[in-house]
Amino acid sequence: MSARKLVSLLTPLLLHQTVALAVAFVLRLCADQYGLPYDAALVVLIGNLLVLPIAAWMHWRDSRRAVLSETGRSEKEAVSGRRAVPGMQSLPERKDCESEADTRSRLTRRQVLFGAICFIGGGALNIAWSSVLNLLQLQEHFSNQVQEQLLATSLLLQIVGLGIAAPIAEELIFRGLTYRRMRQFFPVWMSAVLSALLFAVYHGNPIQMIFAFPLAIVLALIYEHGKLFIFPVLFHMGSNLTAIFLQILLR
Numbered sequence: 001m002s003a004r005k006l007v008s009l010l011t012p013l014l015l016h017q018t019v020a021l022a023v024a025f026v027l028r029l030c031a032d033q034y035g036l037p038y039d040a041a042l043v044v045l046i047g048n049l050l051v052l053p054i055a056a057w058m059h060w061r062d063s064r065r066a067v068l069s070e071t072g073r074s075e076k077e078a079v080s081g082r083r084a085v086p087g088m089q090s091l092p093e094r095k096d097c098e099s100e101a102d103t104r105s106r107l108t109r110r111q112v113l114f115g116a117i118c119f120i121g122g123g124a125l126n127i128a129w130s131s132v133l134n135l136l137q138l139q140e141h142f143s144n145q146v147q148e149q150l151l152a153t154s155l156l157l158q159i160v161g162l163g164i165a166a167p168i169a170e171e172l173i174f175r176g177l178t179y180r181r182m183r184q185f186f187p188v189w190m191s192a193v194l195s196a197l198l199f200a201v202y203h204g205n206p207i208q209m210i211f212a213f214p215l216a217i218v219l220a221l222i223y224e225h226g227k228l229f230i231f232p233v234l235f236h237m238g239s240n241l242t243a244i245f246l247q248i249l250l251r
Helices: 003-034 040-071 075-080 094-136 145-150 155-182 188-202 206-226 230-249
Strands: none
Touching: 003 040, 003 155, 003 188, 040 145, 040 155, 094 206, 094 230, 155 188, 155 206, 155 230, 188 206, 206 230
16 A cells, blocks of 8 residues: 555545644643643533534545546536536436336435434444443453543533543544545455454443444444435434433442
8 A cells, every 4th residue: 555545545544643643732731721620521512613614525535536536527627617518418307207206215214214323323322332342241350431521510511521532533533434445445354353453442431442443343334334324424423422320420
């Protein structure tokens, strides 16, 4: 793999990490200088909100290039709207339009159902995997201080920052950009494993790594199967929100 391709794979991760570190530094400085409380969940929320527009633009560029590549058009042709075609195409008949509308309606219903399954499945996987980790008593051997700090803040901040903003930003970075770019060079299984390893290591401590790796495998497969970015986001949201409410119930 060339250096340029490697940089394209690591750029989204470096973007997210750089912004997160910068936000943490500024908030820590404010806490030390002005006596303001330092909130780890607030760091996550602000960092992800700052990353979202940049990551969304990168995702849009990747999607646009993929479409242009499939249709054989250049970006210049796409902007100008000029394309060589063999002849004028006739307008579709009314029956064809009605058939296409019915197909879209069925697809929409299936997509809504699959989205609901993803959200519920994320919560179910969180409960199941958390039960396994509790049975293994890993917290007696490894520190989980990062997650404890994140779940020690206000409920509203947890829901907005950890349950909504973080899944959207992380899915843009790890599935929408990193995994999707890996698919240009590697098969599905290798891209899923490599992106899951990066996702796990990115979380920083052993307990979260053990939890994040299988979650990321499932998220990559959902993205591959569903073809829409919203599906892994819903699964990730279901998992994170379940973790938040489980923590409240167990207090």
